[in-house]
Amino acid sequence: MHTRLQFTLLFLFLILNTSCSLKEMIFEDIVDSIEMGAVEFESESSWELMKNALPANAKMLEVLLRNAPENTNLLTLLSKIYGSYSFGILETEYLKSEEDSPEQLYYKQELNQTYLKAAQYGKRAILIKHPKCLEVIDNTDNINVCLKLMTAKDIDTLYWYGFSRAGYINNNLDLVDALASLGATRKIMEKVAELQGDFYYGGSHLFHLIYYAARPAMMGGDLKKALNFYYKAKKSAPEGLHLAELFYARYYLYRLQKKHEFESVLEKLSQANPEGPTAFLETIVKVRAQHYLKIKNDLFL
Numbered sequence: 453m454h455t456r457l458q459f460t461l462l463f464l465f466l467i468l469n470t471s472c473s474l475k476e477m478i479f480e481d482i483v484d485s486i487e488m489g490a491v492e493f494e495s496e497s498s499w500e501l502m503k504n505a506l507p508a509n510a511k512m513l514e515v516l517l518r519n520a521p522e523n524t525n526l527l528t529l530l531s532k533i534y535g536s537y538s539f540g541i542l543e544t545e546y547l548k549s550e551e552d553s554p555e556q557l558y559y560k561q562e563l564n565q566t567y568l569k570a571a572q573y574g575k576r577a578i579l580i581k582h583p584k585c586l587e588v589i590d591n592t593d594n595i596n597v598c599l600k601l602m603t604a605k606d607i608d609t610l611y612w613y614g615f616s617r618a619g620y621i622n623n624n625l626d627l628v629d630a631l632a633s634l635g636a637t638r639k640i641m642e643k644v645a646e647l648q649g650d651f652y653y654g655g656s657h658l659f660h661l662i663y664y665a666a667r668p669a670m671m672g673g674d675l676k677k678a679l680n681f682y683y684k685a686k687k688s689a690p691e692g693l694h695l696a697e698l699f700y701a702r703y704y705l706y707r708l709q710k711k712h713e714f715e716s717v718l719e720k721l722s723q724a725n726p727e728g729p730t731a732f733l734e735t736i737v738k739v740r741a742q743h744y745l746k747i748k749n750d751l752f753l
Contacts, residue, residue, distance in 0.1 A: 497731035499541075499739070506537040524609065527577035531612040534570035538563055539619055540736050546623070548743050560623070567620040574613025581606060592635035599643045607647045611655060614640035618659050622666075638663060653730070654688025657681045658699055665703035678704050693730040694721055698737045702744055711752040718745050 496502055510533045517526050542563040549556035578598075579586055585598035602610055617637040624630040638659075645656040658681075665678035682704060685696035701717040721741035726734035744751075 494732045495729045497726040497735050499735060502732055503541050506533055506541065510534055510537070522580050524577040524580050527573045527580070528609040528612060531570045531574035531577065531609070531616060534566050534573065535612050535616040535619065538566040538570060538616065540732065542566055543619065543623065544736055544739055544743075547740065563623060564620060567616050567623070570616035571613055571620065574609055574616060577609045578606070578613060581609070590633070590636065592633075592639070595636045595639050599639060602643055602647065604647055607644060607651055610640060610647075611644045611651055614644060614659070615655060622662065649684065650688035653690065653693060653695065653733075654685040657685035657688060658695060661685055661696070661699055662703050665699075665707050673707075675704065675707060678707075690730060692726075692728050693734055694724070694737050695733060697721060698740060698744075701741075706751055709752055711748065714752070715745065715748065 493502070493505070496505075510530060513526060513530050513533070517523065517530065520526060542559055546556060546559035546563050549559055575589065578589065582598060582601045584601065588594040588597045614637055617633060618641065621630045621634050621637060641656045641659045644651060645660070649656060661678050661681040663678075664672075664674045664681065667673035682696055682700045685699075689696055697717055698721060701714050701721075705714040705717065718741040721737055722745060724734060724738045724741075726732075726738060728734075
């Protein structure tokens with residue numbers, strides 16, 4: 453591991469001291485390679501490996517970013533890695549922690565900071581691509597001016613920007629600033645769904661499933677819409693990935709207080725053997741299913 457680190461640092465040193473034109477070519481090749489490698493990361497089922505590997509890779513990318521601050525591919529990749537780390541590792545550890553324990557407070561702080569960092573990288577990429585978005589990207593009433601500029605080429609950046617915003621909001625529903633940004637975040641995810649609904653395993657459908665199931669009708673909740681988005685998300689997922697079922701149980705079945713069905717769905721998920729191209733995500737599903745079963749008596753009357 454020490455030798456590998458030395459090699460990586462030496463490689464970065466050589467890159468940062470080459471001519472500008474050659475540097476740009478090397479940067480693009482590295483970013484392309486890391487983007488392809490990110491797909492391989494998702495096939496890893498080792499929790500501890502991913503817990504250490506994701507932030508290490510993000511830091512390496514940040515070193516590269518200092519020398520290419522307007523590289524939108526790099527910014528998007530950082531948004532994805534930090535967003536994935538927030539959701540997959542930090543949020544899961546936070547949920548598992550004992551209520552009000554020092555451990556839980558630590559993970560909550562790390563979770564918030566990392567989601568916001570992921571969103572900031574995504575926002576930077578969008579503003580470089582579309583400078584006209586500068587004055588409206590955070591404005592719920594006017595953000596459509598920005599979103600109208602988005603095409604299929606922007607979907608990766610737009611999704612991870614919206615994903616990270618949504619993650620921060622979902623974990624801070626008691627904060628005014630988080631709730632105030634929900635309207636704009638919903639519009640971002642609606643645009644993702646419009647451009648490509650099945651992008652990243654139907655991630656925009658999962659957002660809407662949670663959005664409509666997690667709140668009462670008087671606050672915009674709608675269980676019929678939530679169920680419809682559940683089916684859309686399930687259809688978008690590859691075989692072996694059950695994020696849709698996890699959130700269906702946690703939010704939809706919980707809202708209806710269907711305890712038996714809740715237990716039935718999560719028991720199956722908790723016994724899964726994650727493997728294949730989405731093993732990391734399915735490991736998250738398994739760990740969270742086990743946690744939700746553990747706290748079921750706190751969720752149901």
